[in-house]
Amino acid sequence: MGFYETVQRLGQQTDTERWRQYTKEDVKRTLRKEHLDERDLQILLSPAAADCLEEMARCARRLTRSHFGHVMQLFTPMYLADFCINHCTYCSFSSIYDFPRKKLSPEEVRQEAKAIAATGIRHILILTGESRKESPVSYVKECVNILREFFSSVSIEVNPLSEDEYKELKAAGVDGLTLYQEVYHEETYRKLHIKGPKKIYRNRLDAPERGCQAGFRTVNIGALLGMNDWRQEAFFTAMHARYLQDKYPECEIGVSAPRFRPFLGEYNPEHIVTDRALVQIILAYRLFLPRAGITLSTREPSALRDRLIHLGVTKMSAGVSTEVGGHTLQGGTPQFEISDGRSVQEISGMLRANSLQPVFKDWDILETV
Amino acid sequence: MSDPLIIGGRSLTSRLFIGTGKYSRNTLIPEVVEASGSQVITVALRRVDPGSNDNIISHIPSSMTLLPNTSGARTAEEAVRIARLANASGMGNWVKIEVINDQKYLLPDNAETIRATEILASEGFVVLPYMSPDLSAALRMKEAGAAAVMPLGSPIGTNRGLRTRELLRILIAEVDLPVIVDAGIGRPSEAAEAMELGAAAVLLNTAIATAHNPLLMASAFRDAVAAGRKAYLAGLGPVEETASASSPLTGFLG
Numbered sequence: 191m192g193f194y195e196t197v198q199r200l201g202q203q204t205d206t207e208r209w210r211q212y213t214k215e216d217v218k219r220t221l222r223k224e225h226l227d228e229r230d231l232q233i234l235l236s237p238a239a240a241d242c243l244e245e246m247a248r249c250a251r252r253l254t255r256s257h258f259g260h261v262m263q264l265f266t267p268m269y270l271a272d273f274c275i276n277h278c279t280y281c282s283f284s285s286i287y288d289f290p291r292k293k294l295s296p297e298e299v300r301q302e303a304k305a306i307a308a309t310g311i312r313h314i315l316i317l318t319g320e321s322r323k324e325s326p327v328s329y330v331k332e333c334v335n336i337l338r339e340f341f342s343s344v345s346i347e348v349n350p351l352s353e354d355e356y357k358e359l360k361a362a363g364v365d366g367l368t369l370y371q372e373v374y375h376e377e378t379y380r381k382l383h384i385k386g387p388k389k390i391y392r393n394r395l396d397a398p399e400r401g402c403q404a405g406f407r408t409v410n411i412g413a414l415l416g417m418n419d420w421r422q423e424a425f426f427t428a429m430h431a432r433y434l435q436d437k438y439p440e441c442e443i444g445v446s447a448p449r450f451r452p453f454l455g456e457y458n459p460e461h462i463v464t465d466r467a468l469v470q471i472i473l474a475y476r477l478f479l480p481r482a483g484i485t486l487s488t489r490e491p492s493a494l495r496d497r498l499i500h501l502g503v504t505k506m507s508a509g510v511s512t513e514v515g516g517h518t519l520q521g522g523t524p525q526f527e528i529s530d531g532r533s534v535q536e537i538s539g540m541l542r543a544n545s546l547q548p549v550f551k552d553w554d555i556l557e558t559v
Numbered sequence: 560m561s562d563p564l565i566i567g568g569r570s571l572t573s574r575l576f577i578g579t580g581k582y583s584r585n586t587l588i589p590e591v592v593e594a595s596g597s598q599v600i601t602v603a604l605r606r607v608d609p610g611s612n613d614n615i616i617s618h619i620p621s622s623m624t625l626l627p628n629t630s631g632a633r634t635a636e637e638a639v640r641i642a643r644l645a646n647a648s649g650m651g652n653w654v655k656i657e658v659i660n661d662q663k664y665l666l667p668d669n670a671e672t673i674r675a676t677e678i679l680a681s682e683g684f685v686v687l688p689y690m691s692p693d694l695s696a697a698l699r700m701k702e703a704g705a706a707a708v709m710p711l712g713s714p715i716g717t718n719r720g721l722r723t724r725e726l727l728r729i730l731i732a733e734v735d736l737p738v739i740v741d742a743g744i745g746r747p748s749e750a751a752e753a754m755e756l757g758a759a760a761v762l763l764n765t766a767i768a769t770a771h772n773p774l775l776m777a778s779a780f781r782d783a784v785a786a787g788r789k790a791y792l793a794g795l796g797p798v799e800e801t802a803s804a805s806s807p808l809t810g811f812l813g
Binding site for chain 1: 583607611631663665
């Protein structure tokens with residue numbers, strides 16, 4: 191049985207209107223509990239909890255500092271290729287847009303890696319669009335072989351693969367998988383994913399589990415906030431993380447809370463996720479999943495990121511470009527617009543000023559030792 | 560009074576082992592070393608970056624005995640690879656084996672730890688395995704060549720104290736190796752308690768690194784460990800359930 195069965199079971203209970211029944215007293219009781227269950231998660235995401243953010247923040251900060259210390263892991267995403275056969279209504283790389291597509295040659299990967307590594311970054315997250323023709327597993331592997339010279343941890347954010355393909359990439363030195371479901375609500379998912387293999391909801395939903403089975407050290411999941419009722423999406427994300435933690439205790443499960451950002455097309459999210467809502471989501475994740483890594487991307491503006499670092503976040507991207515070859519080449523098309531364009535050095539300085547140590551290296555690739 | 564702790568042929572006067580993680584800045588490390596009086600410091604190889612100008616190792620005074628740990632290892636094989644990497648990068652031949660298969664509670668996997676101990680001890684490493692306090696596992700680690708055993712007081716980072724007290728007591732009584740209580744100690748009084756029980760040393764990180772004033776806390780732990788050790792050597796008086804009369808009931812027998 192996979193998480194899909196859980197989604198179906200929970201689907202009937204996630205009428206978030208019903209969460210209005212929860213009171214501030216319920217929130218306070220939940221905050222005093224040691225182990226939080228499904229109902230507690232609903233309580234933390236309920237309207238009543240929105241009035242208890244300060245209490246939740248205090249608990250979240252205490253848990254984060256005790257489990258992770260005064261540190262923040264930094265990483266940089268690197269876009270390898272933007273060829274894509276999918277049509278997703280919210281993404282610039284969608285197949286319907288006509289712009290010069292690009293994939294990095296081995297030499298360009300090396301130059302890009304060199305430029306990113308020169309900023310001190312040791313953890314890299316590589317991304318591609320979905321194209322078995324232009325960016326197949328063999329291409330990703332070839333890139334990983336180059337990147338291993340420059341980085342101590344290589345994670346992937348590519349289209350869902352089979353367990354065997356994940357194993358192949360793990361053997362090549364990839365240690366982490368990031369894969370966002372985008373939308374957990376199945377009907378909305380179908381509406382937003384119009385053409386291409388990404389239409390298959392369940393193939394994407396089960397991919398993080400295949401990553402766990404393949405033996406990745408870290409698996410990071412999330413919902414793209416703004417496409418559906420955020421309470422529901424955050425609830426499913428956290429339950430998905432809990433499901434994976436329970437079933438694959440050896441794997442470090444992480445969560446992200448990416449908010450929708452402007453892109454090349456016209457799509458506008460139907461559900462506004464305010465800063466207060468984002469904070470509530472991050473706090474609920476931390477309290478429900480005390481040991482999970484929480485990633486904060488440059489989708490969020492710098493002023494807000496500087497505040498969120500105290501509320502449960504453990505990983506941040508820095509020195510980001512969402513274009514293929516964005517650190518060394520000119521004229522790419524960004525996948526989406528970022529809001530925090532600060533360099534690695536600037537982010538590090540901000541962290542230090544907040545008494546947090548930026549951590550660049552927290553793993554060694556062991557595959558060939 | 561001379562009361563050295565001998566491990567791996569090294570004679571240590573301090574029985575407080577410290578860590579390097581969770582600090583707000585690496586430059587705190589030498590200050591904490593000084594304040595704690597510690598001589599052994601553990602460092603996660605995964606955090607060591609020789610290419611960085613803020614490499615954690617460069618902040619550790621050279622007088623310290625380095626205890627690289629295998630944090631991140633999920634199997635014996637991974638722990639062995641990490642230990643060899645640490646050795647190859649000049650971090651000496653001491654290793655704290657940490658094999659953790661459970662990311663929720665971070666509890667160690669004793670079976671894998673025993674296997675890693677066997678391999679690394681046979682390669683000449685001074686092996687200090689981090690473990691769940693289980694007597695048969697500890698005896699197997701001894702047989703496998705461990706130089707000490709490091710049972711947990713509570714799960715890592717929880718500051719909950721000696722929740723495993725009864726099991727620690729049994730290990731201290733039955734295992735003919737130094738027993739170093741590692742993880743879970745949140746207060747100096749709990750470090751003193753471990754030492755009073757007869758632990759050979761304690762290893763802690765979170766309690767110092769996340770204290771409001773890490774240096775003052777390091778020095779508090781230094782005193783607590785020394786006091787607990789002295790109390791153990793002095794021989795604690797028995798604890799009675801009831802008051803004992805100063806005029807004994809059978810005193811008339813003479």
